[in-house]
Amino acid sequence: MDISEAEWEIMRVIWANGHSTSSDILTILSKKTSWKASTIKTLLSRLVQKDYLVTSKVGNKFVYRATVSENVALNHKMQHIVKQVCAKKRGQILGDLLAESKLTQHDIHALQQLLMTKLEAAPTEIACDCIPGQCTCHL
């Protein structure tokens, strides 16, 4: 999955609204960006080419819909980031992310439950999955 930061802004509008026209997107994103209508059209056509959006003509306007859910796309993005570090460091990185995140009591209870479930099947050690020279495990 390969959605750029600019394309992500467009996807968020479509995820939130279900379907959108380029002028809907322009109106919403004008509060955040100074993009012109042509910028949005370029980003939309790139997202259609990449199969993350489908478009259909309704009246005289093109309506865009997402082919991938926000959760699936976000999960991919996060997995991608997590896999950029040694498997041995991932627990620490997730801990850092949690430490910096604002969480409700409900979020924390849900995370506690998830961790307790994982604890039962957790290994005592994680194997490094890097090639020698990209982490310090082999030194």
Ligand SMILES: [Zn+2]
């Ligand atoms: Zn390693």
